[in-house]
Amino acid sequence: MEKYEISSLIDFMTILKKISSSSESFFFRGESEKYKTPLLASGYRKNKFPELLKEAKKEYFREVGYSLDSDSRENFIAYCQHHGLPTELIDVTENPLVALYFACESNRDSDGIVYVIKNDTHISDPLTSKLFDKEVDIISIKEEFDIASLSFQQSGGSYIKFQNTQFYNSMYEDFFSLLILEDINDNYSHLNSKLKLCKYILKAHRKGVLETIIHHRSNILKNKDNIYELMELLDKYSEKTEIDELEKFYSEFKSLKFTKEVKIYPDKNEKDPRYDLMSELRDNTPLILLFIMAYEIRDEKFPPFPKIIYKPSITFDRLKNQQALFIYQMSTDKYSILNPSDGDSGLNVAKEVIQQIDFDYEIIIKSKNQILNELDSIGINRKFIYPDSDNIAKYIKEKYRI
Incomplete structure (x- = not known):
């Protein structure tokens, strides 16, 4: 894993040019600060019982399912993620500038991070990423x-x-x-x-x-x-x-x-x-x-x-503009390690473990406000990332400082 540090859009583009020369393709994930556990799905951040995610999703569907079209029903986990319900999904993008925007968008006083994750879905190997659309x-x-x-x-x-x-x-x-x-x-x-x-x-x-x-x-x-x-x-x-x-x-x-x-x-x-x-x-x-x-x-x-890559057929305007897709982060119960002297004690002790998502490059983002202004000049801004009436109004409000 290689680490870089940038403080301008030009710095970022220079690094992209360097890593893209390897002829590999990547997914990008922007996070507004360096978390203790990076690349962690929202459903695992506070929830110690991942099985509750399924129950929350069922309850949400009972509340809103009647109003959804068939695409939203068939890709309901993406719909949940889109509307802020914690899930096993990690948002990633094929557009590095979108990831850079997310790294700068909030927590302006902290350094942001862009994680660069290899896209190896084209390689036929049991442990390379698998792409699904349903x-x-x-x-x-x-x-x-x-x-x-x-x-x-x-x-x-x-x-x-x-x-x-x-x-x-x-x-x-x-x-x-x-x-x-x-x-x-x-x-x-x-x-x-x-x-x-x-x-x-x-x-x-x-x-x-x-x-x-x-x-x-x-x-x-x-x-x-x-x-x-x-x-x-x-x-x-x-x-x-x-x-x-x-x-x-x-x-x-x-x-x-x-x-x-x-x-x-x-x-x-x-x-x-x-x-x-x-x-x-x-x-x-x-x-x-x-x-x-x-x-x-x-x-x-x-x-x-393998990393499970989910690219749903459902297309919100937001997903389209962000060139977004998801990593479905797995979890499972793992039984505790035993020593030979342990005998039968602890045989039934299991711990929920979560799949670690590896990344190839870590780009530390400084000077967030400057970079946001530079992104705005090329059309990567709030109204592009979130193309709904409320966020367009918020973008205009921030632009005119009113």
Whole structure:
């Protein structure tokens, strides 16, 4: 992550020119001050119980739903965000000048921040960003993993049930592509999601702790021998980080009975015409299993997971002018880390953890008033950002100081 500091629009444009020379595209997020936790959805800032977000959204719909058109109903979470109800969404923009305006708009005596986030939606990899345009597709991701987690835990890790959502289909294709690319390019595996998942799991695992992946003894007994074998392998490679060590771990992981005997539903491999093309590449089950293990392993951090980019079909004038879209920020319950001496104590202690949104550049904004005047001179101002009658009136009031 690189950090810059600016005090004029020219400074900002110079930095944009520098970072855009990399031929990558970005999303931008402007925040009016440096918060302890940057890039945090409004629904997580004060709320210690994220499940309340769903109830608040339901109540809001009961109050206003009757008056909405079909687009607003189908993308109601975007409507909630637009009208100030806390949600799991983070506003971002494809226009850096809009982000700069938001960084300067309020808290004029504090430095603002523009965060620059890589747009990697075009890269076919399980952990790169996924783009969706329907609310049902993003909301179903959390439900998908709740069901997958429950089936995985209750079966002692021998069965994983998915709902065959768009997200699952996308992940399946990306894991399959990963295997193909690895076969074509030996160096590709050094950068891909497989090793990131292995590294995360091995770092989180505590040697000698049986309940690392499956959290209850009663469920462990359902698949006891296979889980013991898995724990021995995790103990063997615990906290290994070198590429060759991670590759060895994955090679042995594929050969475990725990891995070979797991059943995944729906099993898309059996229906895939590519299934028998190459015997070594036909089965992405070990990768999907790693993904679930990372999601379930005891840790205090959110597991490796793609950014969920939401670009709804609904178009408010404000969204259009701001070139706005959203990051849907995931959260999940993570069971507390145990030490071998803990025994059964604490087995049911879970903590809500929130997905961290990584950024590539941080631009600190000084001289906010000057920059706002410079933005105004090129048409980036309140009446452009908020094109409604009240805000246009406020813009004119501020302009004439009346």
